[in-house]
Structures are given as C-alpha cells and as structure tokens.
Amino acid sequence: MWGIKGKESNTFIGIIPIIITALLVVGIFVCQPVSSCYGPHITASLSASEISINENITVTGTVCLGTEEGPTNLTVRVTFVKPDYGWIEHFVQADNETGEFTVTQKLEMAGYWNVFPILGHITDRLGVTVTDPLYDPSNPPPIVGSPFKPNALLITAAVTTVSISAIVAVTGRKKKTRKISSLRLFIQVGLVFLIFFGMFIDHEILPQPASKIPVHEFLIATNVFGVEMSDGFPVPFFGCYYPCGKTVTCALWEIQTYIYPFWQTNRGWGVDYNSSGLVRLAIVFGSVMLLSVLLGKFFCGWVCPFGLYMDLLTYIRKAVKIPHRDLSEDFNKKFHQLGYVILALIIVLSVIFGSEAIANAQLIPGTEEGGFIYQYFSAPFCQVCPMKPFCVLLQSSVGLIRPEWIGQVTTGQFYELGYYITSLNLIVLGVVTVSAFLYRRAWCRICPLGALIALFHRFPPFKWVSVLRLDKVEEKCTKCGICKRICPTQVTEVYDEKGGDVTTSSCILCLRCVEMCPYEDALQLKAAGKTVLRSRNWLD
Ligand code: SF4
Ligand code: SF4
Ligand code: SF4
Incomplete structure (x- = not known):
C-alpha cells in the first residue's frame, strides 16, 4: 500500500504531513464559512x-x-x-x-x-x-552609551552550545567518515545564533523615549537599492521576522504579506515601508533568486534552523538505535512535488486575499481590515508552519511575547486560530517531529521554501548559471550504493546518473554522500567549476 517498502512499512506516518499541510489550509475555509458574524x-x-x-x-x-x-x-x-x-x-x-x-x-x-x-x-x-513634537527625526539626539543591553542569559547559552558543538566537530573530524558532518553541525549551530541575532538584545532597556528608535529598527534598516526592507533582508530559510530582530527574515513570510495585506499600505506590523508591495516583492524574489543561484540548497543542508532541528532528531534516533525508514523511490519523488503545490497554494491564496488591493475586486469576504481573513490568515502558510512555535518560544524567552498569551491563543477549536501560534502550528510540528524522527529530513522533502530555492537553482535558466553543484566521475564510481543509502532525502540520481552534474532539486547539499563515498574523487562538490570538496578513500 502507498508503494512503501518492507522495513519502511509505516506508511501512515509518511502520509500524514501531506494530509495536514495540503488539506487543512484549504479545509479551514470550507469548514468556516465567512459571514458577518463568522465565528468567535x-x-x-x-x-x-x-x-x-x-x-x-x-x-x-x-x-x-x-x-x-x-x-x-x-x-x-x-x-x-x-x-x-x-x-x-x-x-x-x-x-x-x-x-x-x-x-x-x-x-x-x-x-x-x-x-x-x-x-x-x-x-x-x-x-x-x-x-513627540520635541523630537526631530531628521536630527535625532545622540545616543549616550550603547543602546543595547546584551542579553547575558542568551549569550551564555549561545557560547555554551557553540562550544559543545565545536568540541563535537573537532572530535568528529578525527573520524574519516564524519569530517564533513562534524563541520556541518558546528556551522548549523553557530548560524542559529547568528540568524536569531535580535534575541541577544535585551529589549527592556530601550533608549527612552522610544520614538528615538525602537531597537528592532536599529538592527534592521536593510536598504536594498533604496527600498527599505523594514522587516529584514529576505533569506531562503525558516526564521520568523520577529525573533530574528528583523535583521533577516524568512522569505516566505515576506512573499505572503507583501501580497496581502501589505500590497499598498505604507505600514506593516510595527514598521513603515517606503515602497509598494510590488517593489518589495521584486526585492524578495530577486534576493532569493540570487542566493539560490549562488548557493542553492546549501541553505537547507547547512543553514536552516529547522533543518538543524530535523538533523538533531536523526541524531537522537541514532543514539537510541532505532533504524530509519525509507519511502519507496517512486513515492518519494511524487512526495517531493508536493512542495511546489504548497508553494503555489500559498501564492494563490495570498493573491485571492489581496484581490481588493491588487485588482480592486474583493474575491472573498473577510479580507477587509479587521475581517476574519485579515486577522487570522494574513500569512496563510505561517498558520501551519512547523517552525513558528520555535520562533515564538525564542521570542517569549526574552520577554517580547508574554508566555501566557502563547497558551491562550492555542486553545479552542482549530478554526479559532490565535494570534501568534495556532493549534495547527503545533499539530503540524508534532506530525513533522514524529515523521522526521523516522524518515530523515521528512519535512524538507515537501518544504515550500525548499521548493522555491530549487526553482531558482535546478530549473533552466537558473540551472545553467548556478554556482554550486555536485559532480560525479563515472569512471571512478564502483556502484557500491553507499551514496544512495545514506542520503537523508533519498536522492537516487547520484547513484543512478552516468556522471557529470548530479545535483537534483531534492538534494539539500549536505554532502553526506561526498563524505561517505569510499572512492577517491568519485564525488565532488564544485563551486563555479572548481572542486572544493571531494570523496576520499576511507577504507584503507
Ligand atoms: S512562521 Fe514559518 S513561514 Fe512564517 S515567517 Fe515564520 S518561519 Fe517563515
Ligand atoms: S527544505 Fe525547508 S525546512 Fe528544510 S532546510 Fe530547506 S528551508 Fe529549511
Ligand atoms: S545527494 Fe548527497 S549532498 Fe544531496 S542530499 Fe543526498 S547525501 Fe546530501
């Protein structure tokens, strides 16, 4: 059933993410007809x-x-x-x-x-x-001392965690088959703290009066060709804008909200924009396109905090000696396509919601300011995103969200969605956690952000100019099959293809195959045609 193989027989768990992610977003609207009093x-x-x-x-x-x-x-x-x-x-x-x-x-x-x-x-x-009439924004008074108070607790946690991962990396590098993985873990952990840089600032001692400059605005002011990206620079990995200090921001959030509800408005959530939604969208897509052409899914293998979460689940599974499960090759390939469907769904929904601002024709009720859609679905994917609970937890850890609100807004019926995280976020995170524990990088196989990167990395014309790629030297490959077995997203092309560029849209460039391939130079990571990493004979 479902085309999943013998030892990989737990079909149900593999299917749940599809059901949850694809159907619930749409299902909400079916189950919750909009009327003048459409629900609580x-x-x-x-x-x-x-x-x-x-x-x-x-x-x-x-x-x-x-x-x-x-x-x-x-x-x-x-x-x-x-x-x-x-x-x-x-x-x-x-x-x-x-x-x-x-x-x-x-x-x-x-x-x-x-x-x-x-x-x-x-x-x-x-x-x-x-x-404040006494305050002249063009002539702000000098800030005495540092406007920021470092958050000592978080800095201690960061230093401890990064130190532990450094020790793990150094120890791991002594093992021939863990050299790249150890380095990757170290980089992933370190980058989490860099990405959530805003968390290091204690928000309790802002400069007073706050009109002088809210701390987040201090951190951001990302200006791209004169366009103020007040929510932060768009990046192709998960990390909500608020705990990132708006230095960088998940591109998916910006894509959704710049279509709706911030297509025309000058004001976002607590920030001002100096350009239209269309211009901001151009910056978001342009940035993601450039980053994807340069690094592709390297962001997934080495940078994304949610990717790290799934890798940690894998480490735990290995520690307790539970074998992983695999989807059948056919099913895995079809499963992977779901990421594009979710991405398309997100954009279509956002355009429908934003139809009034975009085309002066409100296609569905509730999208007006204060309406049901406006309140609860201004970023439809974020209502189910499995990363969001982590973002909110991070934010509440430094007092930016009151912890009791988190509990309050996650109770009630599933359609009584809350403000910060919803019951759907928690359900999806739960399902993804169980799935990723058994099926390596389960979420990444259908992640819409991963799909967006793949569009700009593995499809023409971007594929022709993409910088990073995985290459195979056919004559050196002995068809041992190790690369096929150890790949966390079950990429088979590295094994199947005859040689040359074997990077695929589902490859997260974790380089585990390069690390584990026991034949000298058979697999290579190339950057702009130059070999930067190669497989080594670790059998001797
Ligand atoms: S909830 Fe998820 S999709 Fe939305 S901004 Fe946060 S990480 Fe991105
Ligand atoms: S596929 Fe999505 S969740 Fe996975 S690492 Fe990439 S951006 Fe993160
Ligand atoms: S093909 Fe290699 S680099 Fe790509 S995801 Fe699989 S193991 Fe990682």
Missing part, C-alpha cells in the same frame, strides 16, 4: 492612527461569538503594548446586547504602540503611532 472574533478600531504624545486614544470594538447566545457578561482585556514592549492593561465589560466595548488610554511614550483587544483565544490587533 473581535473587530475593533482606534480613534486615530497617529496622535501626539500624552494624548488619549480610544478603542471601540465588538465581540461576536458566532453562536446563538449573545455576548453575556464578557470581559474583554485590552492591552496597550508600548514601543519598549512594556504594557498597560484594561479589563472592560462588553455590552450584553451588542457585544460592544470602549476603552480610552493616554499614551505617554512616543513610538509605535500595538493594541490588542483580547477575549480568551480570540484577539484583534491594532496599531497607533505616537509622535
């Missing part, structure tokens, strides 16, 4: 989008439970999050007949405030800019 939600608005410091702002909102019963005795919590991530809370009773509520708050700090009306696991998010 809060729709709120602010009396102004910009005020002066020490002025009042009023939040007016409505709770809709989407049930026959009215909103009886509901208490809404309205949280005003300051630019320095401190907060002020109000608890207010919603009207028993209409569900309406109102809260007024004086904002005493300049900068961008997030405002969240919250009821259990449902919430709306709003934002207001507070300006």
